Amino acid sequence: MNNINLVRVSRASFIVLTLIFSVSVALQVLIAGMALFVDPGSWAAHVSFARYFAFVPLIMAIMAWMGGLSRRLLRKSIGLFGMVIGMFLTAVFSSQIGFLSALHPVIALMLFWGSVDMIRSGKDLK
Numbered sequence: 001m002n003n004i005n006l007v008r009v010s011r012a013s014f015i016v017l018t019l020i021f022s023v024s025v026a027l028q029v030l031i032a033g034m035a036l037f038v039d040p041g042s043w044a045a046h047v048s049f050a051r052y053f054a055f056v057p058l059i060m061a062i063m064a065w066m067g068g069l070s071r072r073l074l075r076k077s078i079g080l081f082g083m084v085i086g087m088f089l090t091a092v093f094s095s096q097i098g099f100l101s102a103l104h105p106v107i108a109l110m111l112f113w114g115s116v117d118m119i120r121s122g123k124d125l126k
Helices: 003-037 040-053 056-066 071-093 098-119
Strands: none
Touching: 003 040, 003 056, 003 098, 040 071, 056 071, 071 098
16 A cells, blocks of 8 residues: 555544544443433443443544644544543542542543544644
């Protein structure tokens, strides 16, 4: 694969992964709502689903780098991955430090907002 094709594939992959991540975050919030308001058994789905898309922002960062995208998008991708780590930490340590559990949904909002902002930043893909 020549360099131009690699750049195109990387950029297209970045866009697709950003869309997948945004939808995954929204679905994750929906599953949490289902667990909270409909069926407590959905907590298992909430926990396991997160594992499927946790590394997407890291792959997005790699695609941004390979595609020669702006450093801003690269940093935002890494920032999203940092927030995913924060989500896992707030879930794991919420029983030891109660206020961390309150950060869990706030970080979810930031993840969704950040990923949608990246989708809207189409001008940076040129």
